[in-house]
Amino acid sequence: DTAVSQTPKYLVTQMGNDKSIKCEQNLGHDTMYWYKQDSKKFLKIMFSYNNKELIINETVPNRFSPKSPDKAHLNLHINSLELGDSAVYFCASSQGTAQGWNEQFFGPGTRLTVL
Amino acid sequence: AQSVAQPEDQVNVAEGNPLTVKCTYSVSGNPYLFWYVQYPNRGLQFLLKYITGDNLVKGSYGFEAEFNKSQTSFHLKKPSALVSDSALYFCAVRDSGSNYQLIWGAGTKLIIKP
Numbered sequence: 526d527t528a529v530s531q532t533p534k535y536l537v538t539q540m541g542n543d544k545s546i547k548c549e550q551n552l553g554h555d556t557m558y559w560y561k562q563d564s565k566k567f568l569k570i571m572f573s574y575n576n577k578e579l580i581i582n583e584t585v586p587n588r589f590s591p592k593s594p595d596k597a598h599l600n601l602h603i604n605s606l607e608l609g610d611s612a613v614y615f616c617a618s619s620q621g622t623a624q625g626w627n628e629q630f631f632g633p634g635t636r637l638t639v640l
Numbered sequence: 641a642q643s644v645a646q647p648e649d650q651v652n653v654a655e656g657n658p659l660t661v662k663c664t665y666s667v668s669g670n671p672y673l674f675w676y677v678q679y680p681n682r683g684l685q686f687l688l689k690y691i692t693g694d695n696l697v698k699g700s701y702g703f704e705a706e707f708n709k710s711q712t713s714f715h716l717k718k719p720s721a722l723v724s725d726s727a728l729y730f731c732a733v734r735d736s737g738s739n740y741q742l743i744w745g746a747g748t749k750l751i752i753k754p
Contacts, residue, residue: 529683566728568684568744581741615683624739626672626691631683 528552529632531616537638538606546601546635548616556580556622557599558629559591560615568615574599575622603637611639642667644733646745653721653752661716661729661748663705669737673714675705678728678747687729690714691736701725721752 529550538544550557558581559571573581577593588604603610616632619625643666653659665671672691676684688699695707705716716729731745 566678566747568730568747570741570744573741617684624734624741626689626734626736628674628686628689629676629684629742631676631685633683634681 529616529618529630531614531632531635533635534633535636535638537640539640540606540608542606543602543604544606544637545603546614546616546637548599548601548632550597550616550618550630550632552618552620552630553597554618554620554630555596556619557593557596558617558619559599559601560617560631562613562615562634564612572599572601580622606637606639608639611637613637642671642733642735642738642740642743644731644743644745646729646731646748648748649746650749650751653750655723655752655754656720659718659721659725659750659752661731661750663714663716663731663745665712665714665731665733667733667735667738669735671714672734672736672742673705673707674732674742675699675703675714675716676730676732677701678730680727684730687716723752723754726750726752 556575572591574593593599613634617629619629620627674689675687678684690707698704734742
């Protein structure tokens, strides 16, 4: 019955590697997001997709590439991982557009540690 | 432009006492305002939102928030705190008249002591 799920929950990897985080929502929502939460718990929007179309693309290194194969999935691929990429990454979804008033539903997070 | 501020990094309250977590905002037009809670090692959960209408909004777990347009505030409140309310609370705002995305506050850690 999980609404927004992410895999993996933990990811430990070496600098320079490429990794992916997967996200799926079964809520029938139109919009999905990726957030980065740093060690100080500050939350930063990275990307937003509406019906598989990229809507928001914040100032994020182009090593980060989101992919939305369908409305229910938004995956995050990270190339050439750096130490500063270590953080918790949250996927979220909402009905309507990112500019609407609908609340967002968050996944459990993926804790990425780059060594 | 739009912004949101949570002036307190941490709020400490004794169990059973009322609690307030502060949020102020700045938008050009009318705001959409949200509160979310994050328990340790968990994703954020929606608590409540103000879109329009009654200034007092009731949400999950007995929380409520009051929209104050003149003071541009949306403080989160609960009449009687529980130890289980201890968590990180985020306020977020969006200008309803713009295409801007949601802006998140820095979060306030709420600690309820038995």
